Amino acid sequence: xxEPAQTNRxxxxxxxxxxxxxxxGPYCTKLLADFGAEVIKVERPGGDPxxxxxxxxxxxxxxxxxxxxxxxxxxxxxxxxxxxxxxxxQVLKSLVAESDVLVENFSPSVMxxxxxxxxxxxxxxxxxxxxxxxxxxxxxxxRDYKAADIVEYxxxxxxxxxxxxxxxxxxxxxxxxxxxxxxxxASATLMAAYHQRLTGEGQRVDxxxxxxxxxxxxxxxxxxxxxxxxxxxxxxxxxDLSRLRASSDGxxxxxxxxxxxxxxxxxxxxxxxxxxxxxxxxxxxxRLVHAEELGRILDDYFVKQDKYERFYAAHQKRxxxxxxxxxxxxxxxxxxxxxNFFVDINHPALGTLKYPGAPFEMSETPWQARSSAPAMGxxxxxxxxxxxxxxxxQLAQMRANQII
Amino acid sequence: MPGPLEGVRxxxxxxxxxxxxxxxMLADMGAQVIRLESTGRLESYRSxxxxxxxxxxxxxNKGANFYEQNRNKLxxxxxxxxxxxxxxxxxxxxxxxxxxxxxxxxxxxxFGLEYEDLKKIKPDIIMVSSTxxxxxxxxxxxGATGPATEGAAGLAYQTGYLGGPPLMAEIxxxxxxxxxxxxxxxxxxxxxxxxxxxxxxxxxxxxxxxxATIPEILMDYSANGxxxxxxxxxDTAMAPHGCYPCKDAERQDNGGGGDDRWITIAVSTDRQxxxxxxxxxxxxxxxxxxxxxxxxxxxHRDELDALLGPVTRDWDAHExxxxxxxxxxxxxxxxxxxxxxxxxxxxxxxxxxxxxxHESTGIxxxxxxxxxxxxxxxxxxxxxxxxxxxxxxxxxxxxxxxxSAEDMxxxxxxxxxxxxxxxxxxxxxxxxxxxxxxxxxxxFETDFQEQVRKAFPGD
Numbered sequence: 001x002x003e004p005a006q007t008n009r010x011x012x013x014x015x016x017x018x019x020x021x022x023x024x025g026p027y028c029t030k031l032l033a034d035f036g037a038e039v040i041k042v043e044r045p046g047g048d049p050x051x052x053x054x055x056x057x058x059x060x061x062x063x064x065x066x067x068x069x070x071x072x073x074x075x076x077x078x079x080x081x082x083x084x085x086x087x088x089x090q091v092l093k094s095l096v097a098e099s100d101v102l103v104e105n106f107s108p109s110v111m112x113x114x115x116x117x118x119x120x121x122x123x124x125x126x127x128x129x130x131x132x133x134x135x136x137x138x139x140x141x142x143r144d145y146k147a148a149d150i151v152e153y154x155x156x157x158x159x160x161x162x163x164x165x166x167x168x169x170x171x172x173x174x175x176x177x178x179x180x181x182x183x184x185x186a187s188a189t190l191m192a193a194y195h196q197r198l199t200g201e202g203q204r205v206d207x208x209x210x211x212x213x214x215x216x217x218x219x220x221x222x223x224x225x226x227x228x229x230x231x232x233x234x235x236x237x238x239x240d241l242s243r244l245r246a247s248s249d250g251x252x253x254x255x256x257x258x259x260x261x262x263x264x265x266x267x268x269x270x271x272x273x274x275x276x277x278x279x280x281x282x283x284x285x286x287r288l289v290h291a292e293e294l295g296r297i298l299d300d301y302f303v304k305q306d307k308y309e310r311f312y313a314a315h316q317k318r319x320x321x322x323x324x325x326x327x328x329x330x331x332x333x334x335x336x337x338x339x340n341f342f343v344d345i346n347h348p349a350l351g352t353l354k355y356p357g358a359p360f361e362m363s364e365t366p367w368q369a370r371s372s373a374p375a376m377g378x379x380x381x382x383x384x385x386x387x388x389x390x391x392x393x394q395l396a397q398m399r400a401n402q403i404i
Numbered sequence: 405m406p407g408p409l410e411g412v413r414x415x416x417x418x419x420x421x422x423x424x425x426x427x428x429m430l431a432d433m434g435a436q437v438i439r440l441e442s443t444g445r446l447e448s449y450r451s452x453x454x455x456x457x458x459x460x461x462x463x464x465n466k467g468a469n470f471y472e473q474n475r476n477k478l479x480x481x482x483x484x485x486x487x488x489x490x491x492x493x494x495x496x497x498x499x500x501x502x503x504x505x506x507x508x509x510x511x512x513x514x515f516g517l518e519y520e521d522l523k524k525i526k527p528d529i530i531m532v533s534s535t536x537x538x539x540x541x542x543x544x545x546x547g548a549t550g551p552a553t554e555g556a557a558g559l560a561y562q563t564g565y566l567g568g569p570p571l572m573a574e575i576x577x578x579x580x581x582x583x584x585x586x587x588x589x590x591x592x593x594x595x596x597x598x599x600x601x602x603x604x605x606x607x608x609x610x611x612x613x614x615x616a617t618i619p620e621i622l623m624d625y626s627a628n629g630x631x632x633x634x635x636x637x638x639d640t641a642m643a644p645h646g647c648y649p650c651k652d653a654e655r656q657d658n659g660g661g662g663d664d665r666w667i668t669i670a671v672s673t674d675r676q677x678x679x680x681x682x683x684x685x686x687x688x689x690x691x692x693x694x695x696x697x698x699x700x701x702x703x704h705r706d707e708l709d710a711l712l713g714p715v716t717r718d719w720d721a722h723e724x725x726x727x728x729x730x731x732x733x734x735x736x737x738x739x740x741x742x743x744x745x746x747x748x749x750x751x752x753x754x755x756x757x758x759x760x761x762h763e764s765t766g767i768x769x770x771x772x773x774x775x776x777x778x779x780x781x782x783x784x785x786x787x788x789x790x791x792x793x794x795x796x797x798x799x800x801x802x803x804x805x806x807x808s809a810e811d812m813x814x815x816x817x818x819x820x821x822x823x824x825x826x827x828x829x830x831x832x833x834x835x836x837x838x839x840x841x842x843x844x845x846x847x848f849e850t851d852f853q854e855q856v857r858k859a860f861p862g863d
Contacts, residue, residue, distance in 0.1 A: 010592040010593065010595060010596040011592060011595055011596075012596075012599070013599065014595070027617075031588055035592050053641075054640055054641065055620070055623065055624040055627070055628060055630070057627045057628070058627075058628065059628070067619065067623035067624060067626075067627050068619050068620055068623060070623070071619035071623050072619070136749060137753055137778070139752070139753055140749045140750075140752040140753045141748060141749050141752060142729075142749040145729045145734075145736075146729060146732055146733060146734035146735075147670075147734050147736065148639070148642065148645070148670035148672070148734045149670075150637060150639075150645060150646070150647070150668045150670050150736075151668050151670055151734050151735065151736035152736070153668070154647070154666070154667070154668040154736040154737060154738040154739065155736040155737070155739055155747075156739075156744075157739050157740075157741070157744040158573065158575075159647065159666075159668065159738045159739075160666075160738050160739060160740045160741075161573070161574040161575070162571070162573050162574055163565070163571060164565070164571075165843055167565065168637070168646075168647045168648070168649065168666060169647050169666055169738050170563070170564070170565060170571060170636060170637060170647070171563075171637055171647075172559060172563045172573065172577075173559065173562035173563045173618070173620075173621070173634070173635070174562070174618060174620045174621070175620070176559075176581075176617060179581075179617035180580075180581070180584060180617075180776075181776065183581075183584040183585055183587075183588055183617075184584055184587075184776040184777055185777075186588045187429070187584065187587040187588040187591055187777070188776075188777035188779065190588065190591035190592060190594075190595055191408045191409065191433055191591060191777075191779060191782070192408065192779055192781075192782070193595065194408055194409070194591065194594060194595060194598065195408035195779075195781070195782050197595070197598055197599075198598075201781055202781075203779055203780045203781035203782065204779075204780040204781075205777055205778070205779055205780075206777065206778040206780075207776055207777050208753070208755075208776060209776075210749075210750075211750070211753075211755055211774070211775070211776040212584075212776035214744060214750065214755065214773055214776075215580075215773050215774070215775060215776045216425070216575075216577075216580030216583070216584070217575060217744075217773070218421065218469060218472065218575045218576065219453050219468050219469050219472065220575070220741050220744065221741055221744055221745050221756075221771075221772075221773060222453065222468035222469070222471070222472055222770075222772075223453070223468070223741055223845070224741040224742050224745055224849075224852060224856075225468075225745065225770045225771060225852070225856050226453060226454070226455050226456070226457075226468040226770075227453075227455075227456060227457050227836060227848060227852070228836070228848045228849045228850060228851075228852030228853075229741070229836055229839065229840075229845040229846075229847070229848040230740050230741045230742055230845060230846040230847050230848065230849075231574075231740075231741050231844075231845055231846065232664065232740070232843070232844075232845065232846035233574060234574055234843065234844060235842070235843040235844075242549070242551060244551065244555070244560070244569070244570060244571070244572060246569065251555070251560075251561075251569060251570050252555070253549075253551045253552050253555050253572075255549055255551065255552065315543075315545075315546045315547075318547060320546070320547035320548055320549055320552060321552070322548065322549065322551055322552020322553070322554075322555045322556060323552075323555055323556060324555035324556075324560050324561050324570050325555060325556055325557075325558055325561060326558070326561050326631055327558055327561070327562075327621045327622055327624070327625035327631050328625060328631065329558075330556075330557065330558040330615060330622065331622070331625060331626065333556070334541075334542050334543075335537050335538065335541045335542055335543035335544075335556075335609075335611070336611075336612070336615075338540070338541035338542055339538050339540070339541050339609065339612065341612055341615070342626075350627065353623070353626050353627050354626045355619075355623065355626070356615050356616050356618075356619060356622050356623075357616075358612070358616075359585050359612060359613045359616035360582075360585055360586070360589050360606060360607060360608040360609065360612065360613060361538070361606070361607040361609075362589065362592065362593060362604055362605075362606050362607075363519070363604045363605040363606075363607075364596070364602055364603075364604035364605075365592070365593075365596050365604065
């Protein structure tokens with residue numbers, strides 16, 4: 001037994017074959033890659049469709065200039081492979097033989113239709129962990145249903161409770177459901193990999209994006225099982241202290257504290273709003289009775305305030321105010337700056353840009369940007385050629401036959 | 405079949421969601437999670453949303469939110485303000501693999517429980533701290549709620565109706581986003597330790613984890629200096645893409661508040677657009693040149709939204725979803741609490757897990773949300789309810805740490821351990837009728853117990 005090498009990569013030595021596209025799957029494999037796994041991304045000949053996803057640098061529609069693609073595919077290597085060809089499938093199977101993990105996020109019927117179902121792959125590599133991320137999971141009546149992020153919000157239960165009381169439900173901006181499922185996929189993959197390291201056993205991991213949303217709803221379902229109540233979007237006109245309010249320069253969340261721990265008199269003094277003193281407002285139940293008046297007073301007050309001034313002043317008093325930051329403000333945030341969250345990454349087509357970096361910090365095995373997102377097929381030569389032992393002629397042949 | 409994390413011991417000093425949720429996920433997969441709590445400072449989730457809205461008796465063992473976040477854990481009470489309590493915590497750390505907490509760094513430093521302190525007790529310990537803004541930096545000691553970090557991260561700024569103010573989720577959303585990343589972080593640290601024998605400190609900033617999930621705006625700002633408007637439910641490429649009203653016959657019949665049924669539809673291709681027109685019986689839309697390709701549909705997305713609502717309104721949301729999905733159009737009914745619980749797809753996949761509660765609580769076996777993953781060979785362990793307060797004091801302190809019966813009695817006498825809050829103070833919620841009147845709940849159904857029992861009979 002040789003002593004394992006000490007490296008500062010948490011997932012050093014984990015070999016991941018990445019058949020994912022769009023967002024959920026690539027975020028899963030990005031997390032694995034950014035913490036040290038070797039990730040080989042297999043793209044269809046036209047490339048991952050995320051390469052065609054806006055926004056682009058300077059709005060130039062170019063498969064090497066999609067900004068979200070660039071973010072999602074750091075630290076990965078790219079090979080192109082036509083899995084609808086026999087030779088392409090054969091090459092893929094050679095890659096499966098030397099991988100610990102395969103991650104894919106096709107519709108559930110796709111892998112079997114390519115002859116790449118789990119049983120077949122396990123025949124090639126018995127200890128393989130195969131992670132599949134899909135809209136509704138690999139089983140069940142909605143298995144083959146189509147989805148977009150908004151559909152996952154609806155079917156995962158987060159949509160109904162989000163937005164204004166008297167308007168249509170509203171989803172979060174962008175692709176939060178996909179990111180949730182990607183994160184969950186990375187976690188579950190490591191649970192299976194942990195078991196693989198201990199026992200040599202492989203297994204199938206089934207991630208449902210709908211369930212990724214439905215897992216994080218606090219008391220939505222329990223309101224019904226505990227009291228028979230159906231929770232809905234909350235009325236926005238109340239004096240609810242946890243509400244977001246407008247400031248002179250944006251918005252803040254002037255939440256003074258949680259529940260019974262709030263000292264109302266200190267709060268009134270801090271805001272210098274003597275009209276809020278006394279028993280009309282100084283208990284939770286009194287505030288409920290006079291909610292509308294309270295809400296009006298607070299709105300009138302905060303709309304004249306500077307959000308950061310109030311934010312910092314509140315924290316001096318340990319009121320847990322929050323501030324709504326624009327992208328510009330996020331990127332100038334002194335807390336992020338102190339933690340070096342935004343990281344310069346140099347990319348051949350994009351130049352050097354600041355990217356969101358470590359989602360969390362690990363003291364011994366830090367998040368690392370070792371390489372920028374790969375160009376389409378950038379590592380064909382190295383991986384399909386050198387590693388799998390194909391000659392230049394064979395590679396040229398594959399290119400001519402549109403296999404790569 | 406043991407879970408994949410069998411043999412991993414985690415000491416949790418968590419509160420509310422961020423850490424409790426992520427440690428539950430690890431407990432589900434076989435880790436032994438010992439959750440510490442204070443009898444002097446009652447965790448608010450223990451006493452909030454109690455069963456049948458009834459705060460009589462041991463209400464602190466009846467809170468829905470507590471049961472939701474703490475399945476499969478062992479519960480130990482410990483007063484850390486006393487040296488004996490702190491000493492026991494350190495004894496637990498000495499036999500643990502992971503120590504996790506989500507207090508502010510100030511509290512952890514005051515207790516002397518930083519990574520450097522714990523490393524002396526257990527050299528290969530993995531310590532996980534989850535805070536609003538991160539364990540160090542100028543905002544490190546700023547307390548935070550989910551909404552505060554949703555705002556700081558940049559997510560709230562971009563979310564809202566067209567032309568409206570920023571909006572946030574009605575739950576502490578970023579607790580989950582960061583919690584999901586915490587599960588991954590612990591697994592990465594465990595993988596590293598398995599290979600090298602080395603522990604480490606994991607510093608979760610709930611804001612940072614959330615910002616990592618919005619490259620669409622942060623990369624656009626970084627590269628192009630651009631900030632887009634709030635778009636409501638509209639997409640940057642697909643149209644129609646939105647949430648449209650549906651018929652609410654059922655609720656009007658049963659006396660519940662009607663007119664709050666919705667469907668989401670997302671069209672990305674010409675074929676899907678033609679199918680949508682066909683299902684909705686709108687031949688003229690199908691040939692309208694304003695909608696002939698994806699670019700022109702997107703340019704006329706406001707017109708599309710205005711046209712769709714009046715037509716979807718005549719449909720039942722589930723019927724329309726199935727009709728559209730049969731034609732391979734992405735569509736989903738907007739599920740409320742009850743729809744979600746009884747969703748045939750989730751039930752077929754055994755997403756909900758029926759958990760039995762201690763008989764002293766009077767709570768019958770109830771279904772809880774499971775996990776977003778299924779592992780074929782090492783599935784989750786069978787769900788056990790969250791612990792009663794102090795339920796596993798004896799098991800953990802006697803069996804694991806070898807405290808004698810006299811030690812235990814002395815600890816209880818000194819108030820280091822206990823079995824109920826020192827100052828019981830329930831959160832009284834208004835009656836259900838009043839909650840509906842205030843708009844906090846959409847409706848409530850008096851026969852819910854029977855409905856739940858029928859759908860989830862348990863063992």
